[in-house]
Amino acid sequence: MEWFSVRCICRFGNGTPATYEERITLWRASTYAEAVTSAEAEAKAYAADVAGEYLGLAQVYALSDEPGHGAEIFSLLRGSTLEPDAYLDAFFDTGDERQGAIESP
Template identity: 75%
Template sequence: MDSEQAWFSVRCLFKLAAGASATYEERITLWRASSPAEAVTLAETEAGEYAADVAGEYLGLAQVYSMYDQPVHGAELFSLLRESTLAPHTYLDAFFDTGDERQGAIEAPERRP
């Protein structure tokens, strides 16, 4: 890879299931590229292939993040800032915990005294 290239993460959105209730997926992929535009081009090419593989639809939304940290254990992979007047609990319910997510709970580890 060219020494002028940097690491970028790109978030793309997909519609996976058809019908009255669709399943939407957000994917974050990692790219080494010379610019944010090149990273998006690479990610959107892969997004089209992924959508075809899962019989889904790429929704045409790609958000790129120029990584400050190198991809190592604990590196920040993506960051998106959004202005809101919502209280924290209401904000989480509106954007991230609507009740329709397919996710499991992780039990908290036992704390030792």
């Protein structure tokens, strides 16, 4: 049995804009497929509990470290011709995220 992290995407609300949530969950499984099956079942149940919809996208990562302080739990590589600031704006900082900021000391 290995540890796997699985990222699933859910959608909430039918209005514009809708809210999308990326969740990364940890699973102990024998194979990638087993981890995804478990994560998708959990994502469907989670979405149903909060009046959302699981979108059917699951990305799995086999952890190279045992879960613990500083362990890498997910990695996704993507090629892009965008410069760093444009890349972050396009994929991670569009302005529509619901997030807070940590003040520098």
